[in-house]
Amino acid sequence: MASDTFEKVVALCKRRGFVYPGSDIYGGLKGFWDYGPLGVELKNNIKRAWWQDTVYARDDVIGVDAAIIMNPKVWKASGHTEAFTDPLVECKKCHKRFRADQKEEINGHERKEHGGKGDWTEPKRFNLLTEVYLGTTEPKQKAYLRGEVTQGVFVNFQNIVSSARVKIPFGVAQIGKAFRNEITPGNFTYRSREFEQMELEFFINPDKKEAERIFKYWKKERFDWYVGLGMDKAKLRFREHGDDERAHYARAAEDIEYKAPFGWSEFEGIHDRGDWDLSRHNLTYKDPDGDEEYIPWVIETSGGVDRSAFFFLLDGYHEDRDRVVLKLHPRLAPYKVAVFPLVANKPELVKKAREIYDSLKGSFPITWDERGNIGKRYFAQDETGTPWCVTTDYQTLEDNTVTVRDRDTTKQKRVKLEELADYFRDNLS
Numbered sequence: 001m002a003s004d005t006f007e008k009v010v011a012l013c014k015r016r017g018f019v020y021p022g023s024d025i026y027g028g029l030k031g032f033w034d035y036g037p038l039g040v041e042l043k044n045n046i047k048r049a050w051w052q053d054t055v056y057a058r059d060d061v062i063g064v065d066a067a068i069i070m071n072p073k074v075w076k077a078s079g080h081t082e083a084f085t086d087p088l089v090e091c092k093k094c095h096k097r098f099r100a101d102q103k104e105e106i107n108g109h110e111r112k113e114h115g116g117k118g119d120w121t122e123p124k125r126f127n128l129l130t131e132v133y134l135g136t137t138e139p140k141q142k143a144y145l146r147g148e149v150t151q152g153v154f155v156n157f158q159n160i161v162s163s164a165r166v167k168i169p170f171g172v173a174q175i176g177k178a179f180r181n182e183i184t185p186g187n188f189t190y191r192s193r194e195f196e197q198m199e200l201e202f203f204i205n206p207d208k209k210e211a212e213r214i215f216k217y218w219k220k221e222r223f224d225w226y227v228g229l230g231m232d233k234a235k236l237r238f239r240e241h242g243d244d245e246r247a248h249y250a251r252a253a254e255d256i257e258y259k260a261p262f263g264w265s266e267f268e269g270i271h272d273r274g275d276w277d278l279s280r281h282n283l284t285y286k287d288p289d290g291d292e293e294y295i296p297w298v299i300e301t302s303g304g305v306d307r308s309a310f311f312f313l314l315d316g317y318h319e320d321r322d323r324v325v326l327k328l329h330p331r332l333a334p335y336k337v338a339v340f341p342l343v344a345n346k347p348e349l350v351k352k353a354r355e356i357y358d359s360l361k362g363s364f365p366i367t368w369d370e371r372g373n374i375g376k377r378y379f380a381q382d383e384t385g386t387p388w389c390v391t392t393d394y395q396t397l398e399d400n401t402v403t404v405r406d407r408d409t410t411k412q413k414r415v416k417l418e419e420l421a422d423y424f425r426d427n428l429s
C-alpha cells in the first residue's frame with residue numbers, strides 16, 4: 001500500500017460523500033464522523049451482509065436491538081464502571097494527554113513539540129464510559145451511553161430464552177452504536193468516540209474443551225467472512241492478547257488485524273468471556289428438557305462497523321493507470337449499477353436508458369448519470385466502487401442489447417435487456 005493511501009482515501013471519502021467530519025461547519029468535534037450518501041450505503045451493506053450471514057443463514061442465531069442507555073447498575077455489575085479504563089499520561093510541559101500504551105504517539109509528540117525530550121505524569125486509570133444525565137429534577141439521574149453493545153444481550157438473557165425458546169448452544173446477534181470517551185481519537189474513523197459494533201454472543205455449555213472448539217470455529221468464520229467479502233488475505237492476521245492486555249471480562253482474546261497504513265490494527269475481537277457476564281448479572285440457564293440449571297459460557301465475536309468500512313475502503317483503493325478504482329465487493333458497493341445513455345443529447349437514447357433505469361430501480365440500488373462524456377462517467381463510477389455500468393447506444397434501439405462494463409477489468413460485453421437483471425443478480429452473491 002502506498003504511503004499516501006491513507007490521505008487519498010480520507011480525501012476521497014469527503015469528496016465523494018462517504019464520510020465527513022462530524023459537525024463540519026462548526027469546526028468538527030474530535031472523534032465524531034458523519035456518513036454521507038455513499039457512506040451510509042456502504043455501512044448498511046456491511047451490516048446487512050453481517051446480519052444475513054450471521055443470523056438468517058444459520059439456525060442457531062437470533063437477534064436483539066437493546067436500548068443504548070441502560071440502568072447504570074448494568075455497568076456496575078459488568079465491571080465497566082471500575083475496570084473499563086485506559087492508562088492516561090499527561091505531558092507536564094503542555095498538558096496534552098495520551099494513552100500510556102500508545103508509545104508511537106507519545107514519541108511523536110516529544111519529537112514534534114519538545115525536541116525529543118518528554119516529561120510525563122505517572123499513568124492514571126481513565127474510565128472510558130460516557131456519562132449522560134437524565135430527567136428534569138435535580139440531581140439528575142446519572143447514566144451511561146453504552147460502552148459496548150454486548151451488555152444489552154446479557155440483560156435480556158432470560159427474556160430471550162423464555163420468549164424465543166432457544167436451546168444451548170445458541171447465539172444472539174446485535175448491531176448498534178457504542179460510545180467511548182477515548183483519550184486520543186484518531187486515524188480518521190479508526191478511533192472514534194461514537195461508533196457501531198456488530199456483535200455475536202454465543203452461549204455454550206460450561207466446558208473447557210467446548211469453549212476452545214467454539215472459539216476456534218468463530219475465529220475461522222469471522223476471518224473467512226472478511227476474505228469472502230474481498231479483503232486481501234495477505235493484509236489480515238490474528239493477534240492473541242497477552243495476559244496484561246485482555247479486557248477485564250475476557251479469559252482469552254484474539255484480534256483480527258488489518259495491515260493499515262498506520263500499522264497492523266485491530267478491527268474485530270474474538271473473546272472467550274466464560275461465565276463472567278451472566279454470573280455478574282446473577283443469571284442462569286435451565287435446560288427446557290431437563291432439570292439441569294447452570295451458568296452458560298460465552299464466546300463473543302465483536303466487529304467494528306466503522307473500522308471494517310474504513311478497511312474495506314483502504315483495501316479496495318487502487319490506482320490503475322489514469323483512473324482510481326474502489327474494488328469493493330458487489331455486496332458492499334453503494335450502487336450496484338450505473339445506467340446512462342451513450343450521449344445525453346439524443347432523446348431516443350435518453351428515453352431508452354431511462355426505461356432501463358426504471359426497470360432495474362426496484363431490484364438494485366442503482367444510479368443515473370448523463371454528465372460529461374462516457375469516459376468521465378466510467379471514471380466517476382470506478383472511484384465510488386460501482387461494479388457495473390450499463391450503456392444504452394444505437395444498437396440498443398435495434399436489438400435490445402446494452403453494453404455492460406465491468407469496473408475491475410474495464411471489459412465490456414453485450415447483454416440482452418431481458419437477461420440484465422439476472423446477470424447482476426448472479427454476480428451479486
Ligand code: GAP
Binds near residue numbers: 189199300302
Ligand atoms: N464487546 C466486546 C468489545 O467491545 P472491543 O475489542 O473493545 O470489544 C470491539 O471492541 C470492536 O469495536 C473493535 O474491534 C473495533 O472494531 C470496535 N471499536 C472499539 N473501540 C472503537 C473506537 N474507539 N472507534 C471505532 N471502533 C471501535
